[in-house]
Amino acid sequence: MLVARKNLIQEKTRFALSVGGVALAIMLVLILDGFQVGMYRQITSYLDHSEGSLVVAQEGVVNLIGATSLLPLGTRAQVEAVEGVQGVAPILSQFVILDLHDKKQPAYLVGYSPELGGGPWEIVEGREPEVDEEMVFDRVLAERHAIGVGDRVVLMDRSYRIVGLSGGTTSWMTSFLFLRKSAVESLLLSPGATSFLLVVVADGQSPEIIRDRISRLSGVDAMLKSEVQANDSRLLARFFSAPVRLMTAIAFLVGVLVVGLVIYTATVERQREYGVLKALGARNRLLYKVVLAQAALAALVGTGLGILLARAASAAIMAARPQFLVVMQSEMAGRAIVIGLGMGLLAALFPARVLAGLAPAEVFRR
Helix, strand or coil: CHHHHHHHHHCHHHHHHHHHHHHHHHHHHHHHHHHHHHHHHHHCHHHHHCCCCEEEEECCCCCCCCCCCCCCCCHHHHHHCCCCEEEEEEEEEEEEEEEECCEEEEEEEEEEECCCECCCCCEEEECCCCCCCEEEEEHHHHHHCCCCCCCEEEECCEEEEEEEEECCCECCCCEEEEEEHHHHHHHCCCCCCCCEEEEEECCCCCHHHHHHHHHCCCCEEEEEHHHHHHHHHHHHHHHHHHHHHHHHHHHHHHHHHHHHHHHHHHHHHCHHHHHHHHHCCCCHHHHHHHHHHHHHHHHHHHHHHHHHHHHHHHHHHHHHCCCCCCCCCCHHHHHHHHHHHHHHHHHHHHHHHHHHCCCHHHHHHC
16 A cells, blocks of 8 residues: 555665564574475485385384384395395494594494495495495585595494495484495494395385285384385474474564564554544544555565575575585475565554554644
8 A cells, every 4th residue: 555655665774674574584484494394304315215115124113213223133035035025125224423533423324235225325426335344425524524535434443444425415413324234244243133124116016015014024014115204204303393393483473573563663653644544534444454554565575585585595504514404495485475474464463453542632632
């Protein structure tokens, strides 16, 4: 509306503060949402790129990340003999702590058989290990500690030479390291040990049916890969989703308060003008529309700016700290607009109460 636009533009500094408050709030909401999406994507990245559609774990174990699993000896042969199974990739995994430049660095160690699968899905430099003394190291972690192909890394009481750097194998929480399975068995003093089996189902076979057949074996649980990914995501959500949602709510509240304060101040300063409109017969509904239009205009402009700031900030964050993945999905823009309008609507409630109690006669007596 013309009156609303003039009221806002007349005080450019105040309008800029209102837009800036919304923009910063929207930027924070989008970055937090993007960070949460990135966390979920990182925690499921290994299974996203691994072989097969089923995961076989020790009975009672339902997670890959953050779980310890040890399959009974002979499980691999039993699973391979199940009708409908095309291939099996055994892995032996373990969380380990690296000592890099006097700093403790958690990592997720995966022992795999290169000929069967379960190893790094992207080698950005070098090659896969060919002997037990060789390792594939995460590229981001290597860059942070100035480590390259040909360097040696001490893991527990043994030294391994880095022959390859992997991409897409890092997160804010941990990084993946890859050795041959026989090397991890020797490192953990567990010959023949297996943590999980990645099962490839034959063409034309139902993964659900094969899962049920494998689950009849003693001491194991078979799950769809999507089920394990969902379990890992829920495990992450249990610890981190609540704080992220709380920070998002705080950002939303800050945006509401900033816009509300600006519009409230502008309304109070123009009580005489609104009183004149009331005296001339303007209904409260019309005045409410003016206030709401002011809040909505500030919120929409701030939302657009906030989306641009969020994209720039997320790119800067990932450039400075590659272990943090911030995913800006296209649908987030629509959600940001809804959030921005929500800010405007709630912010308009404060000045609307002022107008509701405004008596024209009182204004003219001032």
